[in-house]
Amino acid sequence: MKPAACGGWGVVEFLIAIALGLLITLLGSGLLVASSSNYRNHSDNAWLADGGRYALSVIGQAVRHGAYVNWDSEVAAEEPETASVAGLDAASISRNAEGISDPLPPVAHGSDVLALRFAGADDGATINCAGFAVPAGVRGWSIFYVAADAGGEPELRCKYRGAAGWGADAVVRGVESFQVLYGVDTDVPPDGVPNTYVNATAVTAADAWKRVCSVKLALLLRGAFNSRADTVPGRFDLFGPAYADAHPEDVGVRVAEASLPAAEKLRARRVFSLTVALRNRDG
Known part of the structure; x- marks a missing residue:
């Protein structure tokens, strides 16, 4: 009687099984990488939306406080003599220096750099950009500028003067560009309506800071990783292509991804913009 044949894999079957296993592992790894990249991109975009809205809320509140005059204060008559808004183009500032x-x-x-000044009040109704109340008889400051954090990432900061001196707190990270235009009322007599929007350099040249009646600002925020699936370089015009084309000297109003380092080209990006009228000083 012949012995029963022993079952098992031959060399060929074993090699085929290994090849199929490697193929499945490769496909699974690709799906995992794609899923991780999509998750990061989605997370970055969600963070951009939250960070952008928060930054606009903080700056918008500060602009609306700007030009506030406490008419019950003993120094109320002097307050309108000082411009309530000031700014610098293409600059940063020190955390501890005066204004x-x-x-x-x-x-x-x-x-x-955007700087806003306003009068304090004893009822706690006026606060600076850090959320601290400014008492009556004191001119409050809310100053916004971009500086690098400890890791080198650019962040928007809020600078203010507190009881212990000047300080600054971070508002949002990943600020690729922070740009400001000022609505200037050029009518004689002024009617409180902006006739043109120009940058800080032009306002200073025209000695028109007291005629600024609104502020237009824009933020370009970026995510933390190269998480985008597309590789087509984009272009971001913070105040629209018409302004960027007409003002090539206004650095930062146009950011082209093609000119960025490879480690930053494929990050999620989004522009946030806001136009806010300053308070009517006579109201």
């Missing part, structure tokens, strides 16, 4: 008196080289595509 914007110590300009530093710009950070993140020539980002600007």
Whole structure:
């Protein structure tokens, strides 16, 4: 009687099984990488939406506080003599220096500096950009500028003067560009309606800071990783292509991904913009 044949895999079957296993592993790894990249991109975009909305909310509130005059204060008659808004183009500032008196080289595509002043009040109704109340008889400051954090990532900061001196807190990270235009009322007599929007350099040249009646600002935020699936370089015009074409000297109003380092080209990006009227000082 013949012995029963032993079952098992031959060399050929074993090699085929290994090849199929490697193929499945490769496909699974590709799906995992794609899923991880999509998750990061989705997470970055969600973070951009939250960060952009928060930054606009903080700056918008500060602009609306700008030009506030406490008419019950003893120094109310002096307050309207000082411009309530000021700014610098393509600059940063020191955390501890007085106001914007110590300009530093710009950070993140020539980002600007926006400074707002307002009167304090004893009822706690006026607060600076850090959320601290400004008492009556004191001129409050809310100053926004871009600086690099400890890891080198550009962030929008809020600078203010507190009881212990000047300080600054981060508002949002990943600020690729922060740009500001000022609505100037050129009518004689002024009617409180902006006739043109220009940058800080033009306002200073025209000695027109007291005629600024609104502020237009734009933020370009970026995610933390190269998480985009597309590889087509984009272009971001913070105030629209018409303004960027007409003002090539205004650094930072146009950011082209093609000119960025490879480690930053494929990050999620989004522009946030806001136009806010300053308070009517006579109201």
